[in-house]
Amino acid sequence: MAPVTRGFGGRQHAQQPELPPGQYLVEDFPVLSAGPTPHVPPDRWELTVTSETGEQLRWDWDAFHALPQEDVVVDLHCVTRWSKLGTSWRGVSLDTLLADVETSADHVVAHSYGGYTTNMPLDELLHHKAWVAHTYDDEPLSPEHGGPARLLVPHLYLWKSAKWLTGLTLTPVDEPGFWETAGYHNEGDPWREQRYWGD
Ligand SMILES: Nc1nc2c(c(=O)[nH]1)N[C@H]1C(S)=C(S)[C@@H](COP(=O)(O)O)O[C@H]1N2
Ligand SMILES: [Mo]
Numbered sequence: 001m002a003p004v005t006r007g008f009g010g011r012q013h014a015q016q017p018e019l020p021p022g023q024y025l026v027e028d029f030p031v032l033s034a035g036p037t038p039h040v041p042p043d044r045w046e047l048t049v050t051s052e053t054g055e056q057l058r059w060d061w062d063a064f065h066a067l068p069q070e071d072v073v074v075d076l077h078c079v080t081r082w083s084k085l086g087t088s089w090r091g092v093s094l095d096t097l098l099a100d101v102e103t104s105a106d107h108v109v110a111h112s113y114g115g116y117t118t119n120m121p122l123d124e125l126l127h128h129k130a131w132v133a134h135t136y137d138d139e140p141l142s143p144e145h146g147g148p149a150r151l152l153v154p155h156l157y158l159w160k161s162a163k164w165l166t167g168l169t170l171t172p173v174d175e176p177g178f179w180e181t182a183g184y185h186n187e188g189d190p191w192r193e194q195r196y197w198g199d
Pocket of ligand 2: 159
């Protein structure tokens with residue numbers, strides 16, 4: 001009798017080394033938004049980085065595209081337990097965006113069109129771990145997935161990847177964002193399964 005192969009093609013992928021604990025694989029790309037989808041025309045889009053002293057860098061769509069662009073392939077892990085492996089993006093590294101920022105602040109709050117916020121240590125955005133992405137799978141990023149541009153911080157749960165990004169604020173004191181004040185974990189590392197406050 002042939003041995004039974006378990007977990008192949010099903011949802012039990014606990015053995016798969018690329019999946020953090022408690023996650024299952026999806027092939028589609030679910031949309032998770034806490035409110036309505038803002039529609040921001042690229043010619044009205046802007047991105048600002050504001051330091052703790054109020055000093056501000058600002059890019060419009062053309063200036064943002066004039067920055068060095070990077071293609072990245074990354075795995076996404078949502079706190080609602082789906083993971084999508086090998087997603088392709090194009091955007092600007094946070095190392096590039098923050099290169100000329102003078103700061104002694106250790107924390108960042110990302111601000112989105114529509115009011116969503118999320119926080120993280122500045123160090124989590126540096127060292128080629130985070131991007132502001134405008135292209136997904138060789139197509140302009142769709143509004144429901146955060147277009148014109150979203151933050152992409154794939155090593156943290158996906159709620160940290162703010163869609164419709166418009167601002168990054170550097171702060172000396174950590175300021176929990178939308179989901180972090182609603183009970184999600186402040187750090188959100190999928191490999192340590194930091195889903196909820198107290199995990
Ligand atoms: N501005 C904004 N960004 C957001 C959200 C949101 O509601 N608003 N949802 C977050 C959550 S909880 C998740 S899981 C991901 C979902 O991204 P997706 O819709 O592209 O899958 O976006 C994150 N970024
Ligand atoms: Mo989420």
